[in-house]
Amino acid sequence: MTNNGKPRTLFEKVWNAHIVRDQSDDSPAVLYIDLHLVHEVTSPQAFSMLRERDLRVRRPDQTIGTMDHSTPTTPRNDLGIIPVADVMAAKQLDTFTKNCDDFDIPMYALGDEHQGIVHVIGPEKGLTQPGMTIVCGDSHTSTHGAFGALAFGIGTSEVGHVLATQTLLQNKPKTMAVNVEGRLSDGVTAKDIILAIISRIGIGGGTGHVFEYRGEAIRSLGMEGRMTVCNMSIEGGARAGMVAPDDTTFEYIHGRQHAPSGADWDAAIANWRRLPTDDGAVFDKEITLRADELIPMITYGTNPGMGIPINAAVPTPEAETDFNRKIALDKALTYMDLQPGQKLLGKSIDVVFIGSCTNSRISDLRQAAQFIKGRQVADSVRMMVVPGSQQVKKQAESEGLDRIFREAGAEWREAGCSMCIAMNGDQLQPGQYAVSTSNRNFEGRQGKGGRTFLASPLTAAASAVAGAVTDPRTMLTGLN
Amino acid sequence: MEKLKHIHGRIVAIPVNDIDTDQIIPARFLKVTDKQGLGNAAFCDWRYLEDGETPNPDFILNKPEYRGASVLIAGDNFGCGSSREHAPWALLGAGFKAVISTDFADIFRNNALKNGLLPIIVDVDTQQQLFSLAEEDPGTAVSVDVEGQALTLPDGREVRFPLDGFSKYCLLNGVDQLGYLLALDDDVQAFESSNPQRVTTTA
Numbered sequence: 001m002t003n004n005g006k007p008r009t010l011f012e013k014v015w016n017a018h019i020v021r022d023q024s025d026d027s028p029a030v031l032y033i034d035l036h037l038v039h040e041v042t043s044p045q046a047f048s049m050l051r052e053r054d055l056r057v058r059r060p061d062q063t064i065g066t067m068d069h070s071t072p073t074t075p076r077n078d079l080g081i082i083p084v085a086d087v088m089a090a091k092q093l094d095t096f097t098k099n100c101d102d103f104d105i106p107m108y109a110l111g112d113e114h115q116g117i118v119h120v121i122g123p124e125k126g127l128t129q130p131g132m133t134i135v136c137g138d139s140h141t142s143t144h145g146a147f148g149a150l151a152f153g154i155g156t157s158e159v160g161h162v163l164a165t166q167t168l169l170q171n172k173p174k175t176m177a178v179n180v181e182g183r184l185s186d187g188v189t190a191k192d193i194i195l196a197i198i199s200r201i202g203i204g205g206g207t208g209h210v211f212e213y214r215g216e217a218i219r220s221l222g223m224e225g226r227m228t229v230c231n232m233s234i235e236g237g238a239r240a241g242m243v244a245p246d247d248t249t250f251e252y253i254h255g256r257q258h259a260p261s262g263a264d265w266d267a268a269i270a271n272w273r274r275l276p277t278d279d280g281a282v283f284d285k286e287i288t289l290r291a292d293e294l295i296p297m298i299t300y301g302t303n304p305g306m307g308i309p310i311n312a313a314v315p316t317p318e319a320e321t322d323f324n325r326k327i328a329l330d331k332a333l334t335y336m337d338l339q340p341g342q343k344l345l346g347k348s349i350d351v352v353f354i355g356s357c358t359n360s361r362i363s364d365l366r367q368a369a370q371f372i373k374g375r376q377v378a379d380s381v382r383m384m385v386v387p388g389s390q391q392v393k394k395q396a397e398s399e400g401l402d403r404i405f406r407e408a409g410a411e412w413r414e415a416g417c418s419m420c421i422a423m424n425g426d427q428l429q430p431g432q433y434a435v436s437t438s439n440r441n442f443e444g445r446q447g448k449g450g451r452t453f454l455a456s457p458l459t460a461a462a463s464a465v466a467g468a469v470t471d472p473r474t475m476l477t478g479l480n
Numbered sequence: 481m482e483k484l485k486h487i488h489g490r491i492v493a494i495p496v497n498d499i500d501t502d503q504i505i506p507a508r509f510l511k512v513t514d515k516q517g518l519g520n521a522a523f524c525d526w527r528y529l530e531d532g533e534t535p536n537p538d539f540i541l542n543k544p545e546y547r548g549a550s551v552l553i554a555g556d557n558f559g560c561g562s563s564r565e566h567a568p569w570a571l572l573g574a575g576f577k578a579v580i581s582t583d584f585a586d587i588f589r590n591n592a593l594k595n596g597l598l599p600i601i602v603d604v605d606t607q608q609q610l611f612s613l614a615e616e617d618p619g620t621a622v623s624v625d626v627e628g629q630a631l632t633l634p635d636g637r638e639v640r641f642p643l644d645g646f647s648k649y650c651l652l653n654g655v656d657q658l659g660y661l662l663a664l665d666d667d668v669q670a671f672e673s674s675n676p677q678r679v680t681t682t683a
Binding site: 017020021025026027028030032034035041042044045048049053055058060061062063064069070086088089091092095104105106126127129131132137138139153154155156157158160161164165166167169171173203204207208234235237239258303305324325327328331421422423430440442443444445448449 | 495496497498500502503506507508510511512513514515525530532555556557560561562563564565583585586587590591594595644645646649656657658660661662664665667668671672675677678679680681682683
């Protein structure tokens, strides 16, 4: 990587290292893609296009598939198989199997010991590494940026482009430094950081930008916390979010299936240490938050930017000066059936969902299990715990976390996207309220007519026990 | 993709900010393996009453006077959320050729352009003017000249909008972008020979 003496950001280093053809007045840049993740929902039309044009997959060895979105998370039958009752989902999964077979793409089918949410298995298998370009037909591909990769979601036409050419046409985005200074207090987590960021900048605040999360609070997070933060970059409008790789990153990757080993490992580390943003590099935008001022966050509305500190009141439309925003707030509160100025604390809930590519990794489950151990889920609440992958499930079971959840009265499910996307049988009923660790509270996102409060696994667990929206800090006594 | 040079059509407004792709097409319709027939799913949860079948008479797209409108005027930040390309497929299936807003989410904008659905960015005054015009007279029509990147309002006022040269070329000529990338195979091979493969999924 040449430098020419000009300080560069992490993003610029990764971008520049992948240019096949530079951006010009006539055309966007052509970017080389190191890793392409595919799943059953956004790929079928791309494979059809390949067949129509008699094209091959250029680099099946840089492509990997998994089933996650439309898969049920219901228990296995006596044969160890997870049955798919939905005829359309079954057809989509069969189509995906055939596509991956025909084009020689390795794929983890439903129930396979390595199957799981695409953004959980990439890092888990050591496929996600610093300095790479990673794409997937899913907007939460930003998750992989936690490793200092440039990772972003693409549409199905672009999935076809990458399958056929291993490249993408991209206009160079701008950069935005998101500094999170200071340390988090007890009971406040990575999820609260990202909900606070999005509530500050708004759901479109990062459009056209790539975020770099920086500062002491980010450095103090483990890899899974960094993934939670980067995961929701798209909810702030940014296609990608990145964290500079450091020893925490290297330690996580070391020894995983696809991680470099031996002399390659040393060489890789040496390269990765050159990736962090140079001193003096300039970002197009910059914002700063204080982690020590944060408390648990929760959303009240119908997009992830509508978030408040958990003890705050729901905003009042009359106080909103921008007309369009006032209308949006009115509409959101009507859908959520909430009153302006109302507190969410104590609001009765029907469902708690712990899972999704945001918060379904082992540390999320450990945190929730530790909280719930020796307590009971309220009778009025259905609590679902859905591990992000079969490997997370296996690890959790080896630690006895499944028993803790079951004894508390929660459901322990098979791996998948589950109630985050509500296209697989897991969904809210109309009018129900859920505290969910997922990433989107859009109208109907978790089931038609369902109402979602986004929060951390700790807040979700505390709310499950209380049967109502609860600040987990009030129940932390006695925990290690 | 068909060539897109001019659009002349009636407008209909959904003056809501941050319309996400889950509203444009809910996830339960994504279990398809082709692009066809998604028009009926466009704005499904706003278009139909709770039974999912009876049209909601209050929703603008169900009002007879707005039937056949082909230009959608939307609130700020249209198309945020999920990367599903089913969103532009559904809008095209519902008869739309262009969407006008002050701002589009990045992925939606890319997806729309690749399918010949034109995202037109205008200033907030023009957006508000179009909201009013659509409400006052359902017969209001606008014209779009893709080559000139110009939107002509009923009063004759011309509003220029941004469109990158590459997307414009593809729209005007009805070509998709894949052909361009396939023609660069030598460059891709050169890149691969000078940059070591990062991971091997088949190993």
